[in-house]
Amino acid sequence: MPPLPSEVWKHFRKSADKSTASCLLCSATIQLHGGTSNLRNHVKFKHPSVDNNKASPDVAKQQTLHQVFAPRPSSSETINQALANFVVQAYVPMIYSADRTRNCE
Numbered sequence: 748m749p750p751l752p753s754e755v756w757k758h759f760r761k762s763a764d765k766s767t768a769s770c771l772l773c774s775a776t777i778q779l780h781g782g783t784s785n786l787r788n789h790v791k792f793k794h795p796s797v798d799n800n801k802a803s804p805d806v807a808k809q810q811t812l813h814q815v816f817a818p819r820p821s822s823s824e825t826i827n828q829a830l831a832n833f834v835v836q837a838y839v840p841m842i843y844s845a846d847r848t849r850n851c852e
């Protein structure tokens with residue numbers, strides 16, 4: 748099975764004698780020397796917005812170490828806030844909360 752053609756060829760058209768390729772984006776003529784490195788370099792430097800080797804947007808959104816390890820509210824603060832929200836939003840009398848606590852002991 749022959750290898751798949753390089754992705755970079757979607758931006759170029761090979762000349763009839765196969766010694767050059769013309770860029771479909773800017774019509775520049777690129778010398779071919781057996782590989783596609785000249786073509787890839789042309790796209791990389793002349794058309795960076797279509798460069799396939801650039802990091803994809805998903806990779807660019809990867810969190811930084813500072814974001815991953817940023818200080819977060821402690822779990823007790825989170826639990827207290829959730830309890831306060833429950834008491835306020837459900838109109839639960841505080842005596843109810845105290846009784847439920849006693850039942851758990």
Ligand SMILES: [Zn+2]
Pocket residue numbers: 770771772773774775789793794
């Ligand atoms: Zn070009």
